[in-house]
Amino acid sequence: MSDEEWERFLRESVEGAAGAPVEPSARAREVERRLRERSGQPEGWRTYSTARPRRRTGWYVTGLVAAVVLLVLGLFPQQVVGWFGGDDGGQEGAPLAAESQRPRGAPGAEPHLRPTLAEPFRGSPAARWADGAAGITVPPAKATGWMDAAGVERALRQSRDFLVAAGLDSRVLRGERPTKAIALLNPHQKDVQEYLRTSLSSTAPAAKTNPLLLFSRFRPEQARLVGDVVKTRGRLTYREGKRGAVEVTADVTFVYPVTPAGDRGRNAKVVRTIVRREVVMSWDDPAKVITEPGTASLVSYALDMTNGGCSAPTGYFVPPFGTADEQPADEAHQVDPYDRSKPIDTSNGVTGTGTGTGKDKGCSTATRS
Structure with a gap:
């Protein structure tokens, strides 16, 4: 062995060689053992999973309800008005829509x-x-x-x-x-x-x-x-x-x-x-x-x-x-x-x-x- 090789051997013995296997700590070994005992594919002790995106179901439901309400108002305006007291539904003071059929009841109190x-x-x-x-x-x-x-x-x-x-x-x-x-x-x-x-x-x-x-x-x-x-x-x-x-x-x-x-x-x-x-x-x-x-x-x-x-x-x-x-x-x-x-x-x-x-x-x- 040449002098250069002997010197490199002594240095790596003290500092450690690049890519050399590292012995996991006792805590790491315990975590890995618990993961292996769980059902399914085990994850590494330094790995992580990407968080699942939340489903915005609230917005979808709100949009669906709004669409249904607009459709009903467009197709059956007089019936919807009748559900809320005669034919004067809507904002106070706002002009009424034209009467297309007989209303269900009298206008509300003024x-x-x-x-x-x-x-x-x-x-x-x-x-x-x-x-x-x-x-x-x-x-x-x-x-x-x-x-x-x-x-x-x-x-x-x-x-x-x-x-x-x-x-x-x-x-x-x-x-x-x-x-x-x-x-x-x-x-x-x-x-x-x-x-x-x-x-x-x-x-x-x-x-x-x-x-x-x-x-x-x-x-x-x-x-x-x-x-x-x-x-x-x-x-x-x-x-x-x-x-x-x-x-x-x-x-x-x-x-x-x-x-x-x-x-x-x-x-x-x-x-x-x-x-x-x-x-x-x-x-x-x-x-x-x-x-x-x-x-x-x-x-x-x-x-x-x-x-x-x-x-x-x-x-x-x-x-x-x-x-x-x-x-x-x-x-x-x-x-x-x-x-x-x-x-x-x-x-x-x-x-x-x-x-x-x-x-x-x-x-x-x-x-x-």
């Missing part, structure tokens, strides 16, 4: 606030309703009876035009003749034409010839509208009627804020006259029914009103501005004029509801206005 000239719909569910014709929902048109889809669309549009002309025209509201509305009615329907002549010419019409059954009218010397807005909520539906006609049914509630005609003060009393009408119009096949283009025959019409007068018919709404008119009509029979979940009760003919003189046995007491 804060008990009196209407004012600046806010005539304050404290009323109508504050969240649409203005004028925008509150009357028109469904998509499909071919029905003798009409194709375009004909049904035209019939629906003209049916809404009749409601606008009869219940929203400012001149008609002031008591003038409803010329535009009459022009949309079949002139060959004798019983309806007789009703129109009698109702609009009489100063003391009978219940069955009361023009209020179809037209909204106030005496300009007795009441005036507050502002230019009338709130509405309702819808049109249609089906095939007799002899293949397209039968359109309108169910619409109108809310008219009015004040005494002679009171122009800042603290003038504001009363809301609430009118709900159900009108059925038949757009007949001219090959089977004598009619004129662009006109419909009336099948039926019914009225329910609050704060419109409970005494003998006058042909005009009579809001209860005086203290004598504010006596309850019938405490045993109370109704909610904003409840559109049930059809108008026509068992006793024309119905009139709300606070009034109580001289008409058909009047009930409104729970709110």
